[in-house]
Amino acid sequence: MGGLYLESRLDFLRRTQNADGGWGYFPGKGSWFEPTAYAMLALHGRPGSEADLDRAWKLLRSWQLADGSFRPSGQVREGTWVTALAVTLATVRGVDDPRVRHSVDWLLQVVGAEHDLAMRAASFFHLIKTKLDVSHEGWPWRNGNASWIEPTVHTLVALKKAGKQYRTAEVEYRVRDGEKLVWSRRCSDGGWNCGNPNVLNFDLPSYPETTGLALLGLDGWSEQQLQGTFDVARRFRSETQSSLAKAWLQIGLRCHGQQLEAPLESAPENPLTSKDIMLAAIQALGHPEGNYRLFLAAGEKA
Amino acid sequence: MTRRKFAGFTAAAIAGTYAGLKLQKPPKLPDGPAGKSPVAIIRARSYSDDLVSRMLAGIRECGLDVRGKRILLKPNLVEFDPATVINTDAAVIAAALETFERLGASEVKIGEGPGHRRDTLDLADDARYRAAVPKFETLFTDLNRDDVSSIGSFAGESDFYFPHTVLAADLIVSLAKMKTHHWAGATLSMKNFFGVVPGSVYGWPKNKLHYLGISESIVALNRQFRSKAFAIVDGVVGMEGNGPIQGTPKPTGVLVMGRDLVAVDSTCARIMGINPEKLTYLAMAADLGHVHAGRIEQRGETIASVRTNFALIDEYKDLRLA
Numbered sequence: 001m002g003g004l005y006l007e008s009r010l011d012f013l014r015r016t017q018n019a020d021g022g023w024g025y026f027p028g029k030g031s032w033f034e035p036t037a038y039a040m041l042a043l044h045g046r047p048g049s050e051a052d053l054d055r056a057w058k059l060l061r062s063w064q065l066a067d068g069s070f071r072p073s074g075q076v077r078e079g080t081w082v083t084a085l086a087v088t089l090a091t092v093r094g095v096d097d098p099r100v101r102h103s104v105d106w107l108l109q110v111v112g113a114e115h116d117l118a119m120r121a122a123s124f125f126h127l128i129k130t131k132l133d134v135s136h137e138g139w140p141w142r143n144g145n146a147s148w149i150e151p152t153v154h155t156l157v158a159l160k161k162a163g164k165q166y167r168t169a170e171v172e173y174r175v176r177d178g179e180k181l182v183w184s185r186r187c188s189d190g191g192w193n194c195g196n197p198n199v200l201n202f203d204l205p206s207y208p209e210t211t212g213l214a215l216l217g218l219d220g221w222s223e224q225q226l227q228g229t230f231d232v233a234r235r236f237r238s239e240t241q242s243s244l245a246k247a248w249l250q251i252g253l254r255c256h257g258q259q260l261e262a263p264l265e266s267a268p269e270n271p272l273t274s275k276d277i278m279l280a281a282i283q284a285l286g287h288p289e290g291n292y293r294l295f296l297a298a299g300e301k302a
Numbered sequence: 303m304t305r306r307k308f309a310g311f312t313a314a315a316i317a318g319t320y321a322g323l324k325l326q327k328p329p330k331l332p333d334g335p336a337g338k339s340p341v342a343i344i345r346a347r348s349y350s351d352d353l354v355s356r357m358l359a360g361i362r363e364c365g366l367d368v369r370g371k372r373i374l375l376k377p378n379l380v381e382f383d384p385a386t387v388i389n390t391d392a393a394v395i396a397a398a399l400e401t402f403e404r405l406g407a408s409e410v411k412i413g414e415g416p417g418h419r420r421d422t423l424d425l426a427d428d429a430r431y432r433a434a435v436p437k438f439e440t441l442f443t444d445l446n447r448d449d450v451s452s453i454g455s456f457a458g459e460s461d462f463y464f465p466h467t468v469l470a471a472d473l474i475v476s477l478a479k480m481k482t483h484h485w486a487g488a489t490l491s492m493k494n495f496f497g498v499v500p501g502s503v504y505g506w507p508k509n510k511l512h513y514l515g516i517s518e519s520i521v522a523l524n525r526q527f528r529s530k531a532f533a534i535v536d537g538v539v540g541m542e543g544n545g546p547i548q549g550t551p552k553p554t555g556v557l558v559m560g561r562d563l564v565a566v567d568s569t570c571a572r573i574m575g576i577n578p579e580k581l582t583y584l585a586m587a588a589d590l591g592h593v594h595a596g597r598i599e600q601r602g603e604t605i606a607s608v609r610t611n612f613a614l615i616d617e618y619k620d621l622r623l624a
Binding site for chain 2 (some may be wrong): 142146241
């Protein structure tokens, strides 16, 4: 199987599932949608995990609201960007029912607030002192806020996977426009930060983890189109000390078929990050034998 | 549209440009609460100085009693760049931990929720927090990913959520960094409260605060937590120019402390050569604490003895204190 690196993380996930079926960000904490979704993806298809994943899916579905969105935890009343993760999970689990389609409806009606008429008018009259293309819609963390790279990427992943049978033309339009937004937010150094490449004529630097995520959102683009981006991502991967960034970079690069060496099987444990459930799940997903392909529209392409 | 008017409503550029369409009148400062607020300015020329004894002296000057209280140390952890000084220095956090333990706090924890970066734990490692603070991994909570509860209505929402670690603390110590800020003019002890808003609910960055307006958000958060707040501002080495991330180090050699965070930030601004009455958020917070110099009891050093003008980007030149 996947060796110590992968198995230790999968085992950690199995041991930290909460009684309600979900996972917290850290052991012993309440369940949240985000770590639960990544843990489910990491454990998907692993022998003996089916019943645990069914319990987790049942919990997450109980967090769906009447408008089709999903709450980020049982404590929070409002639906957020995690709705994109719900749609991705549904496609992975082969669920295509009215509730999933209602979530797709919600994603299609959510637009980054910077795209509204007032902002576009301000842009037209050069009142915006940032190099920001507001012509694209994108997706925010919460409805009514501006669009950012990470929620946009996760929605692109979800819609590319779910939009093959439902509202295909609208999905196609939003996907293409969302990809344009990702490209428009690229930093001058070739990578991406959380969403803003320039403030008041000062170029902002890109971040490793967001660069890895951006690659994920550009699934379907050719190696030739992305070559410069691969170079930046590879450089980040070799330089960054961030475990989370390395994991997202590995997923992003592997999803584009880029060959990477496997992580060290016995790297020293960092007591600060070793209890991070979300990190463990994303690291497991990014392993050569991990489930990173589940983020792809085709599912098994790379 | 000037940058200050623009920035008065924004933090991040996307939200900022959106909100920048609004106009804002110059605020008129109220007198503030009755009485005067003590603020201690303690010299600390280097992070290798005995910071604990300096903090003890400053806290004593401010009359703070923490015996039996649960303390949350809230540093300013934003980004890591070895070439500059973005974050509260690890030595300041370690010293604060020892200080409050010595003063008899029942519990001292550390928590932060960075605005842009999701890898808080690695960021803390980069900033040498784990290396400098004993048992850091057992004391630290990523406030972006803590469990949350609603406090009810706040910031225009019927339900607003804060981390349990924040809600459980008896005293939140804002361990801020003395920096210029390209949207707010300066970022000090009050803006540091942005880090208590959980990214797991509000995203990275915490866009809700940007749409509310950066100054409005600073004031709202401090109104919420003012009854259990204390400030220790790390001005040993501050940041000038294009802060809060891309500025340059500015050795200032001070720790600034107090219970009235409006007075602490006003004092810091004067040390930086910035007129606090021209900082929009302080003008808006003038009913929460004291901005006027005559209402602040300066303890320890005088402002004049430690003042060193921080370089300001062009759009904030008019903030300069005469």
